[in-house]
Amino acid sequence: xxxxxxxxxxxxxxxxxxxxxxxxxxxxxxxxxxxxxxxxxxxxxxxxxxxxxxxxxxxxxxxxxxxxxxxxxxxxxxxxxxxxxxxxxxxxxxxxxxxxxxxxxxxxxxxxxxxxxxxxxxxxxxxxxxxxxxxxxxxxxxxxxxxxxxxxxxxxxxxxxxxxxxxxxxxxxxxxxxxxxxxxxxxxxxxxxxxxxxxxxxxxxxxxxxxxxxxxxxxxxxxxxxxxxxxxxxxxxxxxxxxxxxxxxxxxxxxxxxxxxxxxxxxxxxxxxxxxxxxxxx
Amino acid sequence: xxxxxxxxxxxxxxxxxxxxxxxxxxxxxxxxxxxxxxxxxxxxxxxxxxxxxxxxxxxxxxxxxxxxxxxxxxxxxxxxxxxxxxxxxxxxxxxxxxxxxxxxxxxxxxxxxxxxxxxxxxxxxxxxxxxxxxxxxxxxxxxxxxxxxxxxxxxxxxxxxxxxxxxxxxxxxxxxxxxxxxxxxxxxxxxxxxxxxxxxxxxxxxxxxxxxxxxxxxxxxxxxxxxxxxxxxxxxxxxxxxxxxxxxxxxxxxxxxxxxxxxxxxxxxxxxxxxxxxxxxx
Numbered sequence: 132x133x134x135x136x137x138x139x140x141x142x143x144x145x146x147x148x149x150x151x152x153x154x155x156x157x158x159x160x161x162x163x164x165x166x167x168x169x170x171x172x173x174x175x176x177x178x179x180x181x182x183x184x185x186x187x188x189x190x191x192x193x194x195x196x197x198x199x200x201x202x203x204x205x206x207x208x209x210x211x212x213x214x215x216x217x218x219x220x221x222x223x224x225x226x227x228x229x230x231x232x233x234x235x236x237x238x239x240x241x242x243x244x245x246x247x248x249x250x251x252x253x254x255x256x257x258x259x260x261x262x263x264x265x266x267x268x269x270x271x272x273x274x275x276x277x278x279x280x281x282x283x284x285x286x287x288x289x290x291x292x293x294x295x296x297x298x299x300x301x302x303x304x305x306x307x308x309x310x311x312x313x314x315x316x317x318x319x320x321x322x323x324x325x326x327x328x329x330x331x332x333x334x335x336x337x338x339x340x341x342x343x344x345x346x347x348x349x350x351x352x353x354x355x356x357x358x359x360x361x362x363x364x365x366x367x368x369x370x371x372x373x374x375x376x377x378x379x380x381x382x383x384x385x386x387x388x389x390x391x392x393x394x395x396x397x398x399x400x401x402x403x404x405x406x407x408x409x410x411x412x413x
Numbered sequence: 414x415x416x417x418x419x420x421x422x423x424x425x426x427x428x429x430x431x432x433x434x435x436x437x438x439x440x441x442x443x444x445x446x447x448x449x450x451x452x453x454x455x456x457x458x459x460x461x462x463x464x465x466x467x468x469x470x471x472x473x474x475x476x477x478x479x480x481x482x483x484x485x486x487x488x489x490x491x492x493x494x495x496x497x498x499x500x501x502x503x504x505x506x507x508x509x510x511x512x513x514x515x516x517x518x519x520x521x522x523x524x525x526x527x528x529x530x531x532x533x534x535x536x537x538x539x540x541x542x543x544x545x546x547x548x549x550x551x552x553x554x555x556x557x558x559x560x561x562x563x564x565x566x567x568x569x570x571x572x573x574x575x576x577x578x579x580x581x582x583x584x585x586x587x588x589x590x591x592x593x594x595x596x597x598x599x600x601x602x603x604x605x606x607x608x609x610x611x612x613x614x615x616x617x618x619x620x621x622x623x624x625x626x627x628x629x630x631x632x633x634x635x636x637x638x639x640x641x642x643x644x645x646x647x648x649x650x651x652x653x654x655x656x657x658x659x660x661x662x663x664x665x666x667x668x669x670x671x672x673x674x675x676x677x678x679x680x681x682x683x684x685x686x687x688x689x690x691x692x693x694x695x
Contacts, residue, residue: 202641202669203690205487205530205644207485207506207531209506224518224528225491225492225525225528230641232489234516234528236506243506246507247530248487248530250641250642258666258668258669259668259695260633260693260694260695261668262631262633262665262666263665264598264632264664264665264666264670265665266597266598316546349546350544350546359484359512359532360485360644362487362688364642364671364688366664366667367666380548381547381548381549382546382548382549382648382686383545384540384544384648384683385536386542386543387540387646389686400666404671406644406686408484408485
């Protein structure tokens with residue numbers, strides 16, 4: 132899949148596609164030639180959110196794969212994503228019985244924004260095994276109305292992404308907004324789309340990078356923490372309703388840290404695991 | 414980097430390279446044209462170990478990158494690796510100030526064995542930040558001589574890899590060898606090369622997949638658990654001596670599970686984090 136991009140931002144989705152039903156569908160639309168658009172409004176201080184960029188790429192690559200669900204997707208973040216025309220390029224490396232594996236990229240302005248490797252499948256089909264074992268639980272969150280609503284203006288840097296997403300942080304984890312840090316690298320909260328769009332398997336890729344960095348609760352200055360690489364495992368199709376998320380950073384050294392995420396749906400099923408490698412602010 | 418492969422297995426490394434100093438160096442040698450060899454003896458029941466395959470690929474791709482350390486490497490496992498001629502192909506997607514990102518593959522017999530995406534750097538250079546935060550500790554292991562030595566013949570399936578690696582399991586985690594399962598998805602142990610080769614950043618990729626699957630302690634039949642994808646973050650250059658590893662599986666559903674690994678060096682530094690997505694035996 133390849134192709135040049137449209138020059139004008141799509142108002143109602145990419146031409147030739149059905150009018151998208153939500154902001155997220157609009158903002159991640161990729162046509163059959165791979166043409167797409169990095170939209171404004173999904174950024175943190177002008178840089179497009181990493182999960183949003185992964186979602187655009189995965190939406191293109193799942194068309195290449197011919198399978199609907201991004202089961203495991205890895206992106207390496209090479210250039211900041213700024214609003215404008217873009218394209219998803221990719222090719223199938225192997226079409227197997229259960230998964231199709233695809234290598235590809237999101238490119239814009241002559242640069243590779245993210246390079247991607249993913250395996251796509253259909254999580255609605257019956258699994259080969261019905262064995263279940265769970266050693267863990269959703270984060271222990273107060274009801275949404277007792278959590279701290281994120282707004283685009285909090286915390287020093289404008290976060291327009293919070294106009295798209297309804298994020299409510301655990302009150303114990305939100306003190307850094309007032310300069311009060313827990314000194315434990317953990318941030319948990321509720322998340323849903325503001326326009327009511329259900330969180331599907333593509334949406335989980337955005338969710339995996341949408342809370343404030345867990346390191347903001349450590350004794351470092353809050354600032355841009357560039358992601359080197361992020362991998363998301365989508366483990367099930369989410370039930371309707373807001374998801375509960377927790378992100379943790381346990382190990383910071385050598386100027387690098389990991390952030391591990393869990394996303395749980397309203398029925399108490401773990402629907403995604405994420406891990407990213409990121410850099411401390413210089 | 415590309416090229417056809419030699420037809421005879423190299424006895425002393427790939428021609429044109431200096432005689433390799435260890436079994437692992439021999440078995441992961443890749444020449445300047447990408448030619449290499451999947452060696453026997455690094456397998457579980459005839460299938461080459463996934464960490465071994467990743468190490469071959471990363472050894473080729475770090476030459477492509479021109480940077481010595483695999484900082485974050487993802488492999489998707491597409492075909493079993495059987496002994497024979499092979500090649501590492503790859504290209505630099507971006508050569509940045511700190512990392513070079515490479516996409517590539519290990520191919521053999523006309524098939525892609527693994528598809529790889531990685532960012533390589535030089536972990537010996539000074540980090541941009543000396544901030545350290547650690548929320549965790551090495552696994553609490555008895556001394557090596559009080560742990561359970563793995564042998565190639567244990568557990569029903571021959572594991573020739575254990576002739577290369579000296580693995581001693583925590584006694585509490587090794588009961589599955591006798592059919593006694595803990596029902597907690599955790600396996601910890603000591604690990605070193607039998608021939609005394611130090612574990613460097615390339616060796617950590619092998620280490621990340623070298624213990625028995627943590628799910629063997631759950632109520633499933635022990636059997637081949639195919640890896641879909643594995644990502645390893647190499648966080649520091651290991652100090653000399655055996656490493657301590659722990660692998661945990663917390664969530665099994667939909668026929669899939671994750672396995673999360675931590676590798677700690679002899680000085681108590683977390684040197685690698687790994688995560689793989691794998692399938693239950695059918």
